[in-house]
Structures are given as C-alpha cells and as structure tokens.
Amino acid sequence: xxxxxxxxxxxxxxxxxSFRMRDSLGRTSGQLVAVNDISFHVKQGETLGLVGESxxxxxxxxxxxxxxxxxxxxxxxxxxxxxxxLTSRQxxxxxxxxxxxxxxxxxxxxxxxxxxxxxxxPLLIHRLAPASQLRDRVIELLEKVGLxxxxxxxxxxxxxxxxxxxxxxxxxxAVEPQLIIADEPVSALDLSVQAQILNLLQGxxxxxxxxxxxxxxDLAVIEHVSDRIAVxxxxxxxxxxNAKELYKHPQHPxxxxxxxxxxxxxxxxxxxxxxxxxxxSPVNPPSGCYFHPRCPYADSICRQQEPQLRETDMDHLVAxxxxxxxxxxxxx
Amino acid sequence: xxMPPRLDVQNLQSFFFTRSGIIKAVNDISFSIDPGETLALVGESxxxxxxxxxxxLRLLPEPGKIVGGEVFLDDRDLLRLPDVEMxxxxxxxxxxxxxxxxxxxxxxxxxxxxxxxxxxxxxxxTKQQALKQAAELLSQVGISDSKQRLRxxxxxxxxxxxxxxxxxxxxxxxxxxxxxxxPTTALDVTIQAQIMDLLLELKQQRQMTMLLISHxxxxxxxxxxxxxxxxxxxxxxxxxxxxxxxxxxxxYTQGLLQCIPRLGQQHDLPTxxxxxxxxxxxxxxxxxxxxxxxxxxxxxxxxxxxxEIEPDHSVRCWRY
Numbered sequence: 001x002x003x004x005x006x007x008x009x010x011x012x013x014x015x016x017x018s019f020r021m022r023d024s025l026g027r028t029s030g031q032l033v034a035v036n037d038i039s040f041h042v043k044q045g046e047t048l049g050l051v052g053e054s055x056x057x058x059x060x061x062x063x064x065x066x067x068x069x070x071x072x073x074x075x076x077x078x079x080x081x082x083x084x085x086l087t088s089r090q091x092x093x094x095x096x097x098x099x100x101x102x103x104x105x106x107x108x109x110x111x112x113x114x115x116x117x118x119x120x121x122p123l124l125i126h127r128l129a130p131a132s133q134l135r136d137r138v139i140e141l142l143e144k145v146g147l148x149x150x151x152x153x154x155x156x157x158x159x160x161x162x163x164x165x166x167x168x169x170x171x172x173x174a175v176e177p178q179l180i181i182a183d184e185p186v187s188a189l190d191l192s193v194q195a196q197i198l199n200l201l202q203g204x205x206x207x208x209x210x211x212x213x214x215x216x217x218d219l220a221v222i223e224h225v226s227d228r229i230a231v232x233x234x235x236x237x238x239x240x241x242n243a244k245e246l247y248k249h250p251q252h253p254x255x256x257x258x259x260x261x262x263x264x265x266x267x268x269x270x271x272x273x274x275x276x277x278x279x280x281s282p283v284n285p286p287s288g289c290y291f292h293p294r295c296p297y298a299d300s301i302c303r304q305q306e307p308q309l310r311e312t313d314m315d316h317l318v319a320x321x322x323x324x325x326x327x328x329x330x331x332x
Numbered sequence: 333x334x335m336p337p338r339l340d341v342q343n344l345q346s347f348f349f350t351r352s353g354i355i356k357a358v359n360d361i362s363f364s365i366d367p368g369e370t371l372a373l374v375g376e377s378x379x380x381x382x383x384x385x386x387x388x389l390r391l392l393p394e395p396g397k398i399v400g401g402e403v404f405l406d407d408r409d410l411l412r413l414p415d416v417e418m419x420x421x422x423x424x425x426x427x428x429x430x431x432x433x434x435x436x437x438x439x440x441x442x443x444x445x446x447x448x449x450x451x452x453x454x455x456x457x458t459k460q461q462a463l464k465q466a467a468e469l470l471s472q473v474g475i476s477d478s479k480q481r482l483r484x485x486x487x488x489x490x491x492x493x494x495x496x497x498x499x500x501x502x503x504x505x506x507x508x509x510x511x512x513x514x515p516t517t518a519l520d521v522t523i524q525a526q527i528m529d530l531l532l533e534l535k536q537q538r539q540m541t542m543l544l545i546s547h548x549x550x551x552x553x554x555x556x557x558x559x560x561x562x563x564x565x566x567x568x569x570x571x572x573x574x575x576x577x578x579x580x581x582x583x584y585t586q587g588l589l590q591c592i593p594r595l596g597q598q599h600d601l602p603t604x605x606x607x608x609x610x611x612x613x614x615x616x617x618x619x620x621x622x623x624x625x626x627x628x629x630x631x632x633x634x635x636x637x638x639x640e641i642e643p644d645h646s647v648r649c650w651r652y
Contacts, residue, residue, distance in 0.1 A: 053520035054491075160607055161377075190376035191547065192604035195591035199601055217520065224593035224601070247596050261521040263528075263550025265592055267573045271554040274525035278490055294522075 008041035008077075009179055009211050015039070015064055015074035017057075021283055030283045034060040036235035037074070042179065047205065047212040049226030049243070051219055051258070053279055057235040058215045062181045065213070066098055067091055078179070096126045099172035103184035105164030109156040115142070115167050116152035122174045141170040145200060162193035169200065181213045186221060198225060219258050223247055228315075231255050234282050234290045237309060241316040250330070251312055251323040253295045260331045270331050289321065296329055297322045336406070337364035338541040339388075339509055344401035346380075346387045353612035357383040357396065359565035362638075365509075365558070370535070370542040372552040372573070374588075375562035378608055381545045384562070385511050388543075389422055405509065424454045427502035431514035433494035437486040443470075443497055444482030450504040469500040474530055492523035496530070503534060510535070513545045528555055549592060553577055558644075561585050564609055564619040567638060571645035581647040583624050618650065626651070 015038050023029040035057040042048045050058045063069040065076055067083055076083045078094055086094075102108040109118060119138045123129045129137045139149045145166040156164055165185065172180055182201065186194040202225060204210055216222050222229055223243050230240040231254060239252040250256045257275040264272075277294040280286055286293050292302040301321050309319040320326065346358035357380045365371045373381040386392050388403055390410065403410040405425060410418065430436045438446060447469060448462035457465065463482065470478035473496040486494055495515065502510060512531065516524040532555060535542055546552055552559055553573060560570040561582065569582040580586045587604035606623040609615065617632045618624070624631070630650050638648040 053522065162607065191549075191588055192376060192591055193607070195593075195601040195603040198593070199603060202600075218593075219521070220593045220595050223595055257522060259595065261525045262595055263525075263548060263554055264594070265549040265553045265577065265589060267553045267577050269553070272525040272528070274529045275522040276526075278492060278523070279520065 007043055009044050009079055010042040010065065010213075011075075011077040012041065012061075012065065013039050013075045013077070015061070015076065016072045017060055017064055017069060018072055032283045033235050033285075034282065035064060035071075038230075038232075038235075038237045039074075040230055040237065040240060042211050042213060044178075044211055045205065045209045046228065047214055047226045049222035049229040050213060050215045050232060051217065051222045051229060052232035053217060055234070055279060055282055056232040057282075058232050059183055061232075062100065062183050062213060062215055065181060066095075066100060096128075096175045097177050098179045098181065099175060099177040101165075101168050101172050101180060101182040101185045104188055105161055105168050106156075106188075108168055109164060111156055114153055114155055115147075115159075118156075118167060119170055119174055122171060126175050128175060137174075141174055144173065144204075145170045146196075160193075161189055162196060165189060165193075165197055166200070169197075169204075173204065176208075177210070179211045179213070181215070183215045184217070185214075187216060187218065194221075201225070219262050231258065234280065234285055236290065236319065237317070238291065238319045239317065240309075241313075245313075245316055249316075249327065251316065251318040251326050252291075252320050253297050253322075253326050253329075254291050256326055256330055257294075260329065273329065273331055289319075297325050335367060337404075338367045338369075338406065339543070340364040340402075340404040341384075341388070342402045342404075344384065344387055344403060345399045346383055346392055346396055347399050348396045350395060350612075355611045356565050357611065358387055361401075361562075361565075361567055363560050363567065363570060365541050365543060367508075367541055368535075368539050369558065370544055370556045371558045371560060372544045372546060372556035373560050373562060374546060374549065374552055376547060376608070378611075379562040380565040381562050382513055385428070385513055385543065385545055388511065389426060389428065390418055391422075420454070423450055423507075424505045425507055426509045426511065427505070427507040428511040428513065429495070429498045429502050429515050431517050433491065433498045433518070434486065436498060437494060439486055441485075442482065443484050443486065443489075447482075447497070447501050447504055450501055454505045465504070466500070469504060470497075472534070473497075473500045473503075474526075475500075490523075491519055492527065495519060495527050499527075499530065499534070503538070506538060507540065509541045509543065511543045511545070514547070515544075516551065517546075517548070524551075531555070549577075549589065561588070564611060566619060566648065568620065568649070569647045570638070575642070575645040579645075581641060581645070581652060582620075582649050583626065583651075584620050587623075587625075618648075 017035040018031050018033045020028050021030040021032055052058050064071050116138050119141055120134055186197050214225050226243045228242050229246050230237045233254050239255045260273040275294055288304045289302040289307050292298040307319045307321050309317050312318050312323050342362050344358055344361045348355040348357055375381050387398050444463055444466050447466035451457040451462040451465055467478045475481050475496055516527050544556055556573050559573050559576050560567045563584050569585045580589055590602045604623055609619055618636055621627055621631050628650055636648045636650045638646050640646040641652050
C-alpha cells in the first residue's frame with residue numbers, strides 16, 4: 001500500500017457519492033448513487049481514461065477528486081496528502097496543482113472578460129507572476145496553445161469552438177498543474193479540430209510530465225490518449241486495465257459491448273452490434289450485477305450476486321462472474 | 333439504372349443575407365438519390381449540410397433564402413410549388429428527424445397525441461383511428477407496452493426512447509424520403525447502434541429513400557450507399573461509400589479519414605491545419621486552398637468544378 005502511495009500522484013479509495021432525489025413537492029423520493037465505492041490511482045505522467053455512458057458517474061468522479069463535491073465516504077490522496085475533509089482554505093494550495101478542462105468551451109469562459117483577463121486571473125489569484133511580467137506570461141501561454149499575442153484583447157465570442165477550447169487549456173496550464181482532469185474536452189468539437197486538441201494535450205504531457213484524468217464517452221478517443229482505462233457502468237468501475245489489454249482482451253461484457261458499438265469508418269467492417277435494452281436508472285438499479293439485464297452472458301448467479309472487482313491477470317481488474325467466457329461476441 | 337431518381341437536386345443555392353454580408357451557406361449543390369437508396373451528406377459544423385436539408389423542405393431560417401436551383405421529388409419541382417402544396421409534402425412525402433429529440437417533441441403533449449396529430453392532419457384519420465395507429469407505430473419502433481406509453485409525456489422517456497418516438501412520427505405517413513439530421517449524435521454509443529439498426533430495418537421494410545446527415549464517418553460507412561462530402565457550402569467529393577472510403581481523392585476527405593482515432597491504433601493523429609474560411613468574403617479559387625497540403629498552380633485563381641474521375645466517383649479539385 002505504502003509503495004503505491006509514493007508512486008501515485010493521485011489515489012482514490014472507496015469513493016462514494018449519492019444524491020437525494022426529490023419529487024415535485026420537495027419530498028425525498030429516492031436516492032441516486034452516482035459513484036459507488038470506486039478506487040483507482042494515477043501515476044506521475046500517466047493518463048487514466050474514465051469511460052462510460054451518460055449517468056455512469058464519470059463526471060461526478062472528477063468533481064469529487066477536485067473537492068468540488070463532498071464525498072459521502074472514501075478518501076482522495078494527492079501526492080500522499082489526504083484531501084477529503086479539508087476546508088476550502090486548506091484546499092487552496094492543492095487547487096493550483098490540479099486543474100480542470102471542461103466539455104463546453106462556450107459556457108466555461110466568461111463572455112465579459114477578454115482572453116487576456118481570463119488568463120491573468122489564475123496567475124493573480126495564486127500570485128504566480130509579478131505585475132510587470134503578467135502580460136509576457138499571458139502571451140507565452142497563448143503561444144503555447146497555438147494562439148497569438150493579438151488574441152489577448154479579444155472576447156470569447158470572437159473565437160471558434162476549437163480556439164475557445166485552446167483558451168480553456170491555456171487557463172488550466174497557467175498555474176503549472178501536475179494533474180489535469182479533462183471532462184469530455186473534445187466531444188463538442190469537429191473531427192479535424194478534435195485531432196488538433198488531442199495532439200496539443202499529448203504534447204504538454206510529454207513536455208511537462210503532466211498527469212491526466214481523461215473523461216469521455218468515446219472509446220476510440222479514450223483508447224487513443226490513455227495509458228490505463230477504467231470502464232464505468234452505473235457508478236461502478238467494472239473493468240480497469242491498460243489500454244492495449246482492454247482493447248485486445250476485454251474481460252467484462254460491457255467493455256466488449258462498448259468496443260463492438262464503436263462505428264468503424266470502413267464500409268467492409270461489420271456494422272456495430274447493438275446491445276439490447278436501455279441503461280437502467282441509477283435510482284433503482286437492477287439486483288445482483290447491475291449489467292445483467294443487458295448482458296448476453298448473464299445467468300442466475302448474475303441476478304442474485306453482485307460481482308466484486310478482482311484481479312484476473314496482472315494489472316487487470318474486472319467485476320464479472322463470467323470473465324472466462326467474455327470475448328465470444330467480439331466483432332473484429 | 334433506368335429508374336428516375338427519387339430526389340434530384342440541381343445547382344441548389346441558399347444564401348443568408350446578413351447585415352455584415354452575404355453568406356453562401358449552400359453554394360451550387362447537386363446530387364440525386366435513387367429510390368430505396370441512402371445518401372450521406374458529411375462535413376463539419378458550418379459546412380452547410382443542415383442548411384441543404386432545410387432548403388429541400390423550404391424551411392430555411394431567416395435571413396436565409398433559396399436563390400437558385402431545382403429540387404425534384406419524383407417529377408415535382410419543390411422550389412416552385414405553392415405554399416399550400418408544399419405543406420402537404422412536408423411530413424407526408426418527406427419527413428425529417430432531428431438530432432435533439434427533446435427539443436423537437438412538445439413537452440406538454442402526451443406522446444400519443446403528438447403521433448396522432450400527424451395522422452389526423454395528413455390522412456384525415458379520426459382521433460380513435462389515429463391513436464390506434466399510433467400504438468402500432470410505437471411497437472414497430474421497438475417500444476414495448478405501446479398503449480401505456482401513448483399516455484406518457486416526453487420527459488418520462490429516455491433519450492433513446494424519445495428518438496424512437498421521433499422516428500414513429502416521421503414514419504406515420506409512410507414518407508417517400510426520410511431526412512435524418514444527425515439522428516444519433518445526442519445518444520450513448522450502445523443506444524446509437526440500436527437506433528441505426530432500427531432505421532435500417534424500417535427503411536428496408538418500407539423501401540424508403542434516405543438522406544442521412546452526419547459528421548460521423550463511422551456511422552456513414554455502415555449505413556449509407558452513397559456519400560457527398562461538403563466543405564464551405566460546396567460538395568467537394570461524391571461517390572459510392574465504397575469508392576470514397578477506399579480511395580478518397582480530395583485532400584479534405586483524405587484529411588478527415590486520417591484524423592479519426594481508430595480502436596487498436598495508437599499513433600499520432602494527423603490533423604488538418606487551419607480552419608474553415610469566412611464564407612462572407614468574396615473568394616476566388618479553391619475554398620480549401622489555405623488548408624491544402626499540396627496546392628497546385630490554378631488553385632488560387634480558378635474555382636475547380638466537380639468532375640467525374642471514375643464511375644460513381646467525382647471530386648472538386650485541380651489535382652485531377
């Protein structure tokens with residue numbers, strides 16, 4: 001345990017978060033468990049991909065790590081220091097070291113501030129540059145993300161989606177963080193721009209040894225950028241392993257289904273295989289294994305007993321009763 | 333092919349007359365779709381693919397205007413029909429499904445009423461007949477307990493179910509042409525595959541012709557027969573899906589196909605440098621010039637015309 005704590009930049013242990021649901025009269029009508037007992041770590045210079053469909057808890061996980069939400073239970077350690085339970089004042093020095101990039105570059109930049117002002121703000125808050133050097137620092141940041149000094153005086157609405165996302169990235173980089181949580185950073189962007197932004201993010205990682213938690217629903221994008229990938233379903237991690245292994249030997253039926261569902265830009269490739277059924281409501285999850293109503297391998301055990309996340313191979317964690325059978329339905 | 337095409341679009345031009353200038357959103361577009369065929373219009377945001385679809389229905393938002401061209405559905409030129417007749421065609425002969433099912437459904441009407449409305453308006457069905465037919469349509473689009481669901485409001489359904497409802501409404505009058513504008517973009521991947529399967533199955537059953545608008549080349553590869561790639565209001569490459577994917581000719585198509593992250597291939601992604609040109613400016617020459625990796629002599633001065641390179645494959649580029 002101690003060894004992992006030293007090697008890992010971030011360690012998440014048994015994190016859990018639920019939200020109370022209210023009906024139209026304000027009465028508690030149920031409990032939505034958004035994140036259900038998840039654990040993982042992120043090493044220095046590594047990218048961990050969090051993948052899953054809407055409502056699986058991947059964004060909530062990002063917010064819990066940054067302490068933007070209070071966890072019900074569990075712990076978050078950042079370079080060995082526990083963050084859970086810190087006051088916002090105590091949290092401040094850590095905020096500089098962890099940053100976030102958001103999905104929507106339209107709503108995450110203040111429309112009334114110039115790009116220069118947006119980039120100066122974090123530098124001022126964290127007192128990272130003396131007034132005389134502020135402007136130079138801002139221009140340096142703009143150039144780093146592929147914009148130019150003349151963009152400094154402009155407002156966000158004058159930029160395209162891709163350029164706005166570059167400003168969002170520059171803002172995150174301004175404080176020289178060690179960890180960036182990128183929540184669907186490219187899903188609002190066009191294909192050609194998406195590739196530009198992914199390359200930009202990967203370039204910074206090489207240059208600065210940054211760690212990323214990359215949250216996305218697109219498995220092809222996640223696989224492209226991640227060293228390790230955690231697959232989430234209804235608030236739980238169902239499979240966690242390195243990117244290559246996950247693609248070659250998925251051991252959870254949901255991972256297999258996700259891989260099968262990615263449309264391939266090749267007319268000779270088989271059409272994606274549809275998974276039956278809908279994503280169940282997290283307010284009222286199925287019994288046993290949460291995936292069993294949609295799982296082609298499910299039997300009576302799966303309906304009754306919840307499978308635990310266990311190590312099946314070296315560094316390959318899976319929560320499934322039938323890992324040995326998975327792969328039968330894989331399309332290649 | 334001796335059969336005439338179901339939809340034949342010739343030199344369609346739709347411009348937006350804004351205070352700061354004229355935007356040529358749809359700039360001389362021609363394509364045709366045979367009965368039972370699916371054509372995919374592909375391109376990035378702002379390339380004019382949705383505006384092309386809305387022009388076909390004559391539903392362009394202000395200050396957009398169709399300024400030229402012909403749109404033949406079978407033997408009728410839609411651009412020259414009186415408004416009354418055009419209204420009969422929309423929802424009856426041509427139906428459309430949109431990307432965001434939540435904003436296209438009326439939140440305060442029950443599902444059943446929304447489907448029945450189409451049947452009553454276009455086919456003069458009584459309320460009871462219409463509701464009965466609506467229940468049948470729901471089971472055809474894969475919604476169980478269809479009688480129960482008729483009484484639901486849109487917010488009670490998931491995104492995938494709402495898109496199924498949209499498909500049921502679109503199919504209610506058995507349209508000849510279905511326009512699907514990014515039908516699965518707002519859905520999760522596993523649900524996306526379900527919806528595309530459903531569309532393909534219904535299309536085959538009903539011999540429907542489809543215009544699929546998508547930015548996702550993966551979806552297009554698996555679901556379309558022909559493809560037209562749009563850039564800055566023009567079609568830059570068109571052909572059968574097989575020919576275009578196997579042998580992309582236009583540098584833009586080549587760039588798009590290369591910059592998709594593909595499963596199992598972890599290498600650096602090539603990118604298309606630069607961004608879309610400003611369509612307000614008067615431009616001479618090829619619109620892709622600034623981003624093209626290998627421009628040649630005439631590119632800066634003369635606009636290339638679209639020409640056929642091999643059967644079922646044409647391109648707008650001076651290289652060929």
